[in-house]
Amino acid sequence: MLQLRWFVLWATYCIAIVTCDKKWWQTSVIYQIYPRSFKDSNSDGIGDLNGITESLWHIKEAGIETIWLSPIYKSPMYDFGYDIADFKEIQPEYGTMQDFENLIREANSLDIRVVLDFVPNHSSNESEWFQLSANRTAGYENYFVWADGTPDPNNPGKLLPPSNWISVFRKSAWEYNPVRKQFFLHQFVIGQPDLNYREPRVVEEMKNVIRFWLDKGVSGFRVDAVPFLFESRPEDHGGKYPDEPRANILETTPDDYEYLNHLYTMNQDETYDMIYQWRDILDEYESKDGKPRVMLTEGYADIKYVMRYYGNGTHDGSHLPFNFEFLNNINNQSDARDMKFIIDKWMTYMPIGRTANWVNGNHDNKRMASRQGIDRADAMNMLVLLLPGVALTYQGEELAMTDGKVSWEETKDPAACNTDDPINYNKFSRDPARTPYHWDDSNYAGFTSGNKTWLPVADNYKEVNLKAQMAAAKSHYKFYKDIVALRKTNTIINGDLEVKVISEPVLAVMRYLPNEPIVLAITNLSSSEHTVNLLEFFRVLPENMTVYASSIAAKLQKGERISTSRLVLSPHDAIVLVSSA
Ligand code: GLC
Numbered sequence: 001m002l003q004l005r006w007f008v009l010w011a012t013y014c015i016a017i018v019t020c021d022k023k024w025w026q027t028s029v030i031y032q033i034y035p036r037s038f039k040d041s042n043s044d045g046i047g048d049l050n051g052i053t054e055s056l057w058h059i060k061e062a063g064i065e066t067i068w069l070s071p072i073y074k075s076p077m078y079d080f081g082y083d084i085a086d087f088k089e090i091q092p093e094y095g096t097m098q099d100f101e102n103l104i105r106e107a108n109s110l111d112i113r114v115v116l117d118f119v120p121n122h123s124s125n126e127s128e129w130f131q132l133s134a135n136r137t138a139g140y141e142n143y144f145v146w147a148d149g150t151p152d153p154n155n156p157g158k159l160l161p162p163s164n165w166i167s168v169f170r171k172s173a174w175e176y177n178p179v180r181k182q183f184f185l186h187q188f189v190i191g192q193p194d195l196n197y198r199e200p201r202v203v204e205e206m207k208n209v210i211r212f213w214l215d216k217g218v219s220g221f222r223v224d225a226v227p228f229l230f231e232s233r234p235e236d237h238g239g240k241y242p243d244e245p246r247a248n249i250l251e252t253t254p255d256d257y258e259y260l261n262h263l264y265t266m267n268q269d270e271t272y273d274m275i276y277q278w279r280d281i282l283d284e285y286e287s288k289d290g291k292p293r294v295m296l297t298e299g300y301a302d303i304k305y306v307m308r309y310y311g312n313g314t315h316d317g318s319h320l321p322f323n324f325e326f327l328n329n330i331n332n333q334s335d336a337r338d339m340k341f342i343i344d345k346w347m348t349y350m351p352i353g354r355t356a357n358w359v360n361g362n363h364d365n366k367r368m369a370s371r372q373g374i375d376r377a378d379a380m381n382m383l384v385l386l387l388p389g390v391a392l393t394y395q396g397e398e399l400a401m402t403d404g405k406v407s408w409e410e411t412k413d414p415a416a417c418n419t420d421d422p423i424n425y426n427k428f429s430r431d432p433a434r435t436p437y438h439w440d441d442s443n444y445a446g447f448t449s450g451n452k453t454w455l456p457v458a459d460n461y462k463e464v465n466l467k468a469q470m471a472a473a474k475s476h477y478k479f480y481k482d483i484v485a486l487r488k489t490n491t492i493i494n495g496d497l498e499v500k501v502i503s504e505p506v507l508a509v510m511r512y513l514p515n516e517p518i519v520l521a522i523t524n525l526s527s528s529e530h531t532v533n534l535l536e537f538f539r540v541l542p543e544n545m546t547v548y549a550s551s552i553a554a555k556l557q558k559g560e561r562i563s564t565s566r567l568v569l570s571p572h573d574a575i576v577l578v579s580s581a
Contacts, residue, residue, distance in 0.1 A: 025220065025294035025319055025390065026355045027493050028066045029484055030115065031059060032222075032394045034363045035072055035094055036080060036454060037436045043450030047436070049095035053103045055439075058466065060110045062398060062477075063484040067107065068115040068222050068296070070363060072100065076126050078191035079414055080434075081117075082224060083124040087209040104217045113219035115294060120206050120274075121225045122192040129205075130193055134179040142199040145185035145231065147241060149176065159183075163241040165265055169418045170255045173265070187228045187265060189414045197229050197274060207281060214285050220294030223278070223318070226309070227299045229271045232264035267305045276315035283316070296320040296357075300328070303349050310354045320357045320390055326380070327359055332373040335525060336507035340499045343387065343509075347497070356389035360397055367433045369400040378479050378551035379523040379574035385483045386509060386521045386576070388497050393480075395437055399469055400476040404435030404458030412455060431455055440467035474552050482549040482558075483576060491516045500537045506530055506569065510538055518579040520545065524569035534564040545577040 039051030049072065059067055071081035074089040081091065090097055107114050123129055132140035149159030161174035161183055167190075174183040175190045185194045195202050210221065234241050244260040252259040275297060282293040297309045297318040309321035325342040350356055360380050361368040369377040377400035384391040406412075406429065408422040416429030426432070436453050438461040439446030444453050445461035458464075469475035486492055495511040502508050505526035511519040518541065524530050534541055547560045551574035556562065562577065569575070 022493060023292040024065065024113065025292060027390070027487065028113075029064045029385070029391045029393060029487065030066045030068050030296070031062075031064045032068050032070065032362060032392065034070045034395060034434055036070075037434050037447070038395060039437065039439070040448035040450065040453075043448055044093070045448050045450050045452040046093050046454050047447070048093065049090070049099040049103050053099070053106050056106055056110055056112060059112055062481050063488075064393070065111065066113045066115060066219070069117065071117045071119055073119075076124055076191060078124070078189050080412070082119055083122070083189065083192045084119055085124040085127045087123070087206075088212050101216065108217065114217075115220045115222055115296070116213055116218050117224055118210065118213075118221035119224040120195065121228045122186065122188060122194050125186075125191045125193050134177050134184075136180065139201065142196050143202055144193045145196050146177075146180060146182045147174070147185070147234070149174075149183050164243040164260065165241070166244075166255070166257050166260055168257050169415050170257060171418070185231065188225070189418070194228070194231075197270070198233070203274070203277075207278070210278060210281050214281070214293065219291075220282065220296070220319075221278075222296040222298065223275070224298055226271060226275060226297045227266040227301050227305065229274055230268035232268065237264075267299075267301055272308050272312070272317065273315075275309055275317045276311065279311075279316050279318070294319045296322060298322050300324060303345065307349050307351060310351050320355060322359050322392070323357050324359055326384065327361060327365055327371075331371060332376060335504045336501045336523075337504065339383070339507050339525075340501050343383075343499050347388075356387065357392060358384035358387050358389070359392040360384050361394040361433070362392075363394065363434055364430050365433060367401055367403045368394070368397050370403040370432075374400055374402065375527075375553075375572040376523075376525065377476055379525065379572070381476070381480050382483055382521050382523065382549075382551075382574045382576060383509065385480070385487060386492060386511060386519065388495075388511075391487075394433075398477050398480040399438060399464055399466060401438060401464055402458065402460065403432035404456060406431040406435065406455060410456055438465035440465050474550075476552060479549055479551055479574070486519065486548065486576065486578075489516070489519070491519050495519070498538065502532050502534070502537060503530060506532055508534065508537065510541075512540060518542075518545075519548070520577040521574070522567070522569065522577065523574045524572060527571040529571060530569045532567050532569065534567060538564075542579050545579050547575060548578045549576040551575070 036047045038047045039055045040047050041050035041054055072090055072094050073084045074086040074091050075081045075084050090100055104114055129143050133143040147162035152158040152160045161172045165173040167173040168187055169189050173185055173187055176183050186192050187194055242264050244262055244264055247261040249258050282295055286292050295318045299306055306321045309318040311317040323346050325346055329342050368380055372380050408425055411429055411431055413430045416425040419425050419428055435455045435458045436447035441462045445457045445465055469477035491511050491513045495513040498510040500508045506524050509521040541564045544561050545564055547556050547558055550556050554573045555570045556575055
C-alpha cells in the first residue's frame with residue numbers, strides 16, 4: 001500500500017514536470033487568418049492588418065493563443081499574396097510596417113502569438129530578383145530555374161518547353177522569357193517563378209528573410225508548398241530535365257496537373273535538408289532568448305513523405321508537418337471506422353516524441369462545414385480540438401461558416417480562372433472558401449463599412465455570424481469555445497488517447513490521465529438515434545459522467561449527469577463528457 005502511495009506521488013511529480021515541459025506550440029490552437037477576408041479597417045473592401053488588430057478581441061475571447069496570417073507581403077496578387085515581389089515589405093493594401101509592428105505588439109500584450117506564412121518555393125515575376133536574373137545580372141543568374149527550349153521538329157524556329165512538366169494550376173510549368181531567351185520554371189502560376197535552391201545565394205537570401213521576421217517578433221512560420229522546393233537535376237538525366245511519366249488517372253487531359261506522375265518535381269531528397277536548415281535558425285533564436293519558435297509545413301503528399309519533415313535520427317525538422325488526413329480522406333459519407341482509421345494512421349506513422357496536429361480546413365479547400373455537412377461541423381471541431389497535440393482552425397470554422405457563392409464573373413482565383421471554363425470553374429475555385437468573415441448581420445456581414453468587397457459575402461451571413469452565435473444560448477461558436485477551454489486541462493495536454501468505434505456511425509475518443517478527470521468525446525454521425533453502452537468499450541469509465549459540452553441540436557444539455565451504460569445519442573450529436581476527478 002505504501003509503495004502504491006509512493007508511486008502515485010512520484011507519478012504526480014512526473015506529470016507536473018511534463019506539464020511544465022510542454023512548449024506553447026505543442027498545446028496551442030492555431031487560428032488561420034486569411035487577411036484579405038478577415039476584417040477591413042479602411043473601407044476599401046479588402047481586409048487589412050489594422051482590421052486584424054481591431055479584431056484580436058475575438059481571438060482572445062475564443063481562448064485561442066496563436067494566429068497564423070496568410071501572406072501579407074508586397075505582391076501583384078496573381079495568387080493573392082503567394083506571389084511575393086518583396087519578402088521584406090508589407091502589401092500596401094494591407095497596411096504598413098508600422099501597422100504590422102503594432103499588430104505584433106497588441107497581440108503579444110494579449111498573450112497571442114503571431115505566425116507568418118513563409119513562401120520559399122517561388123517569388124513573383126515582378127520581384128527585383130526575377131528582373132535581375134532575367135537580365136543575367138552578375139550574382140543573380142541562377143536565382144531561378146532557367147533552361148533552354150528544345151527546337152520544335154514540326155515548326156522550325158519555334159521552341160518547345162524543356163520538359164513536359166505541368167503547373168499545379170494546369171498547362172506547361174515552363175514559360176518563355178524573351179529577355180533572357182530561356183524558359184523559366186513555375187510550378188504554380190506564371191507569375192510565380194520557382195526559386196533555385198541549388199544556388200547558395202538563394203538559400204542565404206531566404207534564410208535572411210526568416211531572420212528578418214523573427215527579429216520583428218514573430219513566433220514562427222507556416223512554410224508554403226515545401227514538396228516543390230527542388231526538382232531533379234539535368235546532370236542526373238543526360239543533361240536534360242527529364243519528362244514525367246503519365247499517371248494514368250481517368251478523365252485527365254494533358255493540361256491537367258493530375259495527368260502526370262510528379263517523380264521529378266516533388267518530394268526530392270534535398271527538400272528535407274532545407275527544412276532542417278530552417279529549423280536550425282528557429283532553434284538558434286530559441287537558444288538565445290529561451291522563447292520557442294514554431295515551424296508548420298504544408299505538404300500534400302504520401303504520409304511517409306510528410307513524416308520525414310518531422311526530422312530524422314540526427315536532425316529536427318518541422319515541428320508540425322500539416323496533417324491533412326481529415327481534409328483529404330474524410331467526407332460527409334465517412335463513418336466511425338473511417339475516422340478511427342485516419343486518426344490511428346497519423347498516430348502510427350508519427351515518429352516517437354513528436355507532436356500531432358489536426359487540420360479541418362484552410363484557404364485552399366472547400367470550407368469544413370460545406371465538405372462535411374453542417375450537421376457534422378460540431379463533431380469535426382470537437383475532434384480536432386480534443387485529439388492530442390495542436391488544433392488548426394481556419395477562420396469561420398468556429399461558426400461553421402459554409403462556402404460562399406462566387407459567379408464566374410466574380411471569380412478571382414487563378415486555379416479557377418486558368419480553366420477558362422465558366423461552367424465547371426467551381427470544381428477548382430478556392431474563392432468560395434475565401435469570402436469575407438461574418439462578424440454580424442449588418443451590411444457586408446460587418447466585414448467592411450465601405451460599399452464593396454473583393455469577393456462577395458456569403459448570403460447566409462444574417463443567420464451565421466459571430467455576433468448572433470455569441471448571443472445565442474447554444475451555437476457552434478459556444479460549443480467550440482467551451483472545448484477550447486477544456487484544452488487547458490492536464491488530461492487534454494498530457495493524457496493518453498483511446499479511440500473506439502462503438503458502432504458504424506458512433507465514434508468515441510477518450511483522453512485520460514491517472515488522477516485527472518477523464519474526457520470522452522462521442523459523436524453520432526448518422527441521422528437516427530443510437531443508444532450505446534460505453535462501459536463495454538472503456539473499462540475505466542465510471543457509471544456516471546457529466547455533459548461538459550453538447551452540439552447545437554443535441555438533446556443532452558451541459559451539466560446533465562448521464563449513465564455511461566445507457567447513453568442515448570440523438571442524430572448528429574457531438575457530446576463531450578467528463579468524469580469527476
Ligand atoms: C500553397 C498555398 C496556396 C498557393 C500555393 C502556391 O498551397 O496554400 O494558396 O496557391 O501554395 O504558393
